[in-house]
Structure formats: C-alpha cells, structure tokens
Amino acid sequence: MGSVIELLKSHRSIRKFTTQEIAADLFQDLIDAAQAAATSSFLQGSTIIRVKNPETRQQIAALAGNQSYVETAAEFVVFCADLKRAGNYCDEYGKAFEGDYTEHFLIATVDVALMAQNLVIAAESAGLGICYIGGIRNDPAQMVNLLQLPKGVYPVFGLCLGYPDQDPEVKPRLPTSVVVKQEIYNEEGDKAAIAVYDEQVREYYRTRTGGGHGISWSEQVANFLSGKVRPHMKEFLAAQGFKFK
C-alpha cells in the first residue's frame, strides 16, 4: 500500500478526456469511498448532484468560464454544502433551526471538501483523471436555478471525471519549509525559499506552454489577492440561508 502515497503525489488536473464511460459499479464505489470520509459532528452535510443532461452541462461549462471539459467529461458532479437535509429534522423534533452561523457554513464546506477529495483519490486510483471546477461560483445563482437547489444548500464546486486523454506534468508545490512550521507560525527563511520556488514555477510554465507567460507563483497570487474575487458570494450565500451570524 506504499503506492498510495505515490498515487497522491502524482496528482495533476486533467482537462481532456477520452469518450470512455465510467462503469456503473466503479461509479458507485467512488461514491461509497467519498461518503466514508470524516464528517464533523456526524452532520454529513454534503450532497452530490450528478449532471448527465448535455444542455445543463453546456450551460454550466459556459458560466464556469467556457470550460469545455465540463461538457465532455464522462461524469460531471456538483458538490453542494447541505444544511437542509439535517435542518428538516429540527421541525420534526420541535426545535428551532439555528444553523445559520459562520461555524455551520465552515463545517458544511469542510465536509464537502473532505468527501470530494476522497472521491478524487478513489477515481485516480482507478485510472481516472479529475478537474475541480470552482468556476461554478462565477454565477452561483444560475447554478441554483439549474440544479433547483433549495435554501440551506449551496454549490461549492464541480468535478469533472473521466479517462485522461492527456498526460500533463505535476505542478511544483511550495517547499515544505514554507508550508510546515514547527510549534509556532514563523516566516523566517520563507522569502528566500519562495524566491527559489518562483523560479521553478516560471520554468514549469515556460516548458509547459512552450515559451509562455513564465509567471512566478508570488506574482500570480499577488494578482489574485489584489482583485475583488467573486464579490457576489456573500449576498448569494445569505440568500441561500448561509447568513454568517
């Protein structure tokens, strides 16, 4: 089972898939593996919507920023944080629903991510490739319409699954010294280590795109954090019942 660690280390997103379908019993296995992930307070606050309808796929691909593999992947699923399923039982037991605190949002979102990552690893172990689609949050209200999501449920991300028709390189990650700290948070040495890493990332892009942008990690993330990223999310989430009390 040492190879599980090698499998994990070999992850890269796949954005081009063959037309091969995923067998029904394998898909069920992926779901079972997903559901076995840890869940905070036993909430099981995740719902998966499996989208087969080509028109829905097309609309999602478009709103996610023209990500065509949403249409072409063998499977496309949307992971939703779901407080409604459990919340229904507050009524049942004569209790007032109070599940609109920041903590509830956090717990349900983490539940979803743990479950999704289990599904991803199960899929990759079976030779499938995956790509997370955060782009569904570009227009989450439209996702709510398309998938008929009630209050208490929000779409966290999509996931494309299929047999890979490409073999991209693994993208280099930050040095361990930068990411893992001993006892306390401490930035000593990080700047120098990140400078070396920035060069690695530039090289990765130069090689991959054949003389492309060659942008460093630090510049990418500075660009990202200096932009107003999906500023509609707060209002959207409040409308779905996630009120950040």
Next chain:
Amino acid sequence: MGSVIELLKSHRSIRKFTTQEIAADLFQDLIDAAQAAATSSFLQGSTIIRVKNPETRQQIAALAGNQSYVETAAEFVVFCADLKRAGNYCDEYGKAFEGDYTEHFLIATVDVALMAQNLVIAAESAGLGICYIGGIRNDPAQMVNLLQLPKGVYPVFGLCLGYPDQDPEVKPRLPTSVVVKQEIYNEEGDKAAIAVYDEQVREYYRTRTGGGHGISWSEQVANFLSGKVRPHMKEFLAAQGFKFK
C-alpha cells in the same frame, strides 16, 4: 490499486494510539502527499503547524474539550487557512490587498481541507490512524496565541496521527440515494430512506457502547442545528482579517 477504494471505505477515527513514533521519512512523505492536493487558483492557502511541545499539546487538548489523544498521539498538527503568505506579495508587487472577501475565506478553507484529507489518506495507507480535531475552534483566539498566528491566518482544525491502539467499527453513512441526486436536488424518498438509516445508527451506538444512548442520526443533527454552535467564530475570523466582504 483497487485496494485504495477499500482503504478509503474502511476509515474510522482513532482516539487511542500506541507510543510508537512516526518515522521522519514517513512524516515527510505524508506532507508531500498532502501538498500534492489540488489548490484553487494555485493559491496554496494552507499552513501546517506541527506541535511537539507537551505543554502546548496539553493546553490544546483542554480547550478542545478535554480530548486527551491530542496529548498522546505521536503527532499533532494544526491546519491553518493562510492568506498572509500570498498576501505578503501584494506589497511586494505594489498592489492593494483585497483578500478579505467571502470567496477568499471559502477558497482558503477548501484548500486546507483538500490538503488535510490527502495527508489523512497517506497516513491511513501507512497503517496510521487519525482523528480530526474541530474542537480547536472552541477557543480559536487561544489557538492564535499559542501558535502565534498572524492576521490572515486562522486555525481550521487539528489532526491527531499515530499508530492505532484500538479497532473501532466503521460508522454507517447515509444511503447513496439520499446523498447523490440525479440532475436536480430532489428529496423524494429521502424521509423513508433516512428512517431506515436512523435505525442502523441507533443499532451502531447500542452495540458500540453496550446499551448506550442509541440516538438516531436525525435526532443528533436536529440537536446540532438547533444549537448556537461556536457563535464566536464570525467575530474571531473578522479579527484575524477574514471579513466576509
């Protein structure tokens, strides 16, 4: 590699560990596997604090609700969402930091969860057991003090790791029909399926505790969602720079 799916399905939390240490090269492997997880917008918004100091462990065990295995596990790490590391580079490139939107909180939190789950699976594949410790959010301000976390960083959860000294049962999960929906969100049949599942959960508790509380899933989650769970989180997160704009 079919056994990866069996490994995933066999997950259960471990709360009693032997005194055996985790070898340094295995620990590094776990970290490498963790870092290989997908990261939104290449942000890599996670930092792991590895806590060895017994006094710190003791304080964390206490604030997490007297979870003694935080003290006794071979390793205890805290997963933090980290927008500071990347945010530092806004200054560097002369850009204004705007990373305090709800979306940034979401992205960093999901990054942490995906990375943690990779670490968990790597660990379990090597015969280790784990237990997530959401209880560190009982007193996140004290966690900030203990780990000297700066603004832009918050502790999402802890993780105990070690060689298992117990062999608990796998806890039953909701039926697939309840968790996986076709095309749209649809609750048809859920109530009946959950009633059957509730009985399974009652039985699980009765067996495990030798005639214990025997509480159903629906009653547990109704209790959970009718309580004000960690109502300090919003204010705490705002103080750490996560402003939910």
